[in-house]
Amino acid sequence: MTKITRFDTFDVRFPTSRTLAGSDAMNAAPDYSAAYLVIRTDASDPALAGHGFAFTIGRGNDVQLAAIRLLEPFLAGQDLDEILADLGGLGRRLVSDSPLHWLGPSCGVMHMATGAVLNACWDLAARRAGKPLWLLLAEMSPQEITGLIDFRYLTDALTPDEALALLQRGAASRAARIAELGPGPGWLGYSDKRLAALCAEAIEDGFTQVKIKVGAALEDDKRRCAIAREVAGDDIAIAIDAKQVWDVPTAIAWIRELAPFRPAWVEEPTAPADILGTAAIRRGVRPVLVATGEHVANPVMFKQLLQAGAIDIMQIDACRVAGVNENLANLLLAAKFGVPVCPHAGGVGLCEIVQHLSMFDFVALSGTTAGRRIEWIDHLHEHFTAPARVVRGRYLAPTAPGASTEMHPESLAEYCYPSGPAWRDGAMP
């Protein structure tokens, strides 16, 4: 019998604020960080461990890590087989533990901690199965998938039977799509570029959609959108990302001013929890499409965004919600409402893990990549043992067992905060 022994945790921070990588209208100087977790076992193979993390942008990564450690007693000493045989049950126990629920509920630090732990368990499950996570999920039966989901607050929009029917619809042709992803051209990415001048480079690299950040100053945005559109021509899609800076009337007015540059969609036009506000914005800016989700805390919020007709594109994040389990619910909700899912990524490790969810969606649920893309920023991938690979604008399907969440031990040591060399010297590595 293999037992889960302990959590090893690491406060990993990359000093990205020194180059302003990742800065935008809302986040002036982020240090991309991971509250990083390894779930250890007593297996003879030391590689049988689970890797997961919460993504933060610096300050507070230690508190995020403390929240993850709070969950160690739920797993330490448990039989690995029993835990992995019922990850749905584990998810429900963690999310509904009443003192921890009080600290959310189902949002913020505690919920992201739950996500890190569940994702680490999924990494462990996929490693043990010798499969990449997307394939492990794609080969599960529809009943196994619905058993992973907590339907408690979703039934008015999606019942277990409806979820089952959606999965069964996709089940017949799964094998063909698995084969397609294997050696194939991969899954569409889109490139997150801070400056319009970098669009040319993205297009040169084979991307067919780029994203630029807006929302600080209207005239500046118009100028930058014009440059981007000129560089991109008519065949390249340009998404714009407002990072929650607007109230509802400002969002509508501002987006209308940028509409002539034909944005593919606008991301996070207002507070991510403002369902009714986002719906009003969507109505007010047609034909510009509205996308949101990277800060949406749980499936109850996504359910309402769909019920209210607030979004054209659902942007799940692998680490914001309570892990794979809740993202399966999010994918099913999107399928029910016919809304494409284009995951948020870019933060350290987010591209690595979230690609598995998109590929599961393609194989087992939506059956198509039409209108679907995964965000891509080409930085910090070198710290992962199985980095996401994008070739000619397309994500290649991961082949290594696991969830692609494992970081190199050298990276954990180098960027350990505040004692690691990257921080001690105060210099860029």
Add this chain to the structure above:
Amino acid sequence: MTKITRFDTFDVRFPTSRTLAGSDAMNAAPDYSAAYLVIRTDASDPALAGHGFAFTIGRGNDVQLAAIRLLEPFLAGQDLDEILADLGGLGRRLVSDSPLHWLGPSCGVMHMATGAVLNACWDLAARRAGKPLWLLLAEMSPQEITGLIDFRYLTDALTPDEALALLQRGAASRAARIAELGPGPGWLGYSDKRLAALCAEAIEDGFTQVKIKVGAALEDDKRRCAIAREVAGDDIAIAIDAKQVWDVPTAIAWIRELAPFRPAWVEEPTAPADILGTAAIRRGVRPVLVATGEHVANPVMFKQLLQAGAIDIMQIDACRVAGVNENLANLLLAAKFGVPVCPHAGGVGLCEIVQHLSMFDFVALSGTTAGRRIEWIDHLHEHFTAPARVVRGRYLAPTAPGASTEMHPESLAEYCYPSGPAWRDGAMP
């Protein structure tokens, strides 16, 4: 010049799970706890300190405390006068700090930490002014009040001008209402009783409304509601509290079954973030009224509950949102939509602090106590230096300077977790 010097923090937990005080359908065995903060200054008077806390139910109180300590650098070393002169600015800096915002956004552990810090600042401000918090707030000008509020995501429902008009409407007759609260009969409370048999005691104590918890088993609820109604007669209101246990269809069906017992309102029928679900429940259970809010994280969520017509009663909590500042926004939103505010309380210290907000609402904003009540549970008050006082079912207006948030040093020592005597011995004190 007086400087803020440091945060002193205390992990205070009361072993209430040993008697199951506070247990309900969602929370089986809570240990009522405070992540407790004292903001120290270098003033010659050591009493010039600010006391605040986040309320939790045990596990994770340490993480909650770590989140509070994360905010110390925003205040330590600052000039006290400058901070207190612009608590609106401080609130905006804390809520919009981008790495901390990432950890919410505006919900959960990080947001409650912001609430504890802002409430402690308000306690300090009221102490320095020599006034109870409610009076300090009630005597501020309408412009000063609106300056405390972050309207960023509220303008589609409430503009600064509208807020100003609401406050100006109440300003004329403030003095009379301040006088009324002084020696008067006080503000209506309502008693939270776990067992119907205790209703008689509550009525004997002068309460005109009691609350019982429901949601575990329908037949049991019917039996208990029948007993409560029989004991209470027709003149006493009975609220029922479901503590988020139902999905939308279950809530509607269950509440309809309990409707014959004429509940005054139903609290938290489903997930507190399910705005559209709560609205559907309200439509489905008329004439039973719907109340929610103790787990509603911020004014953006309250705004939507009001816009969607989801609630008849707004239940603010003093420690869930980002402190006094956000609760002022909540009170103004309620006034705009004509919905009465009946605060959640009962958790350790919640009655103490939230009464100030209700009394401000009465004096400066709503101008009435009709349909308004503050929850009351008679336990743990003895740990506070200025405990809330309820006489014949009515809260007496606090007279001591401050926000009534200060705990006795002896209580902090006794219930310090895990080293305090109350925990070392494993015995009830």
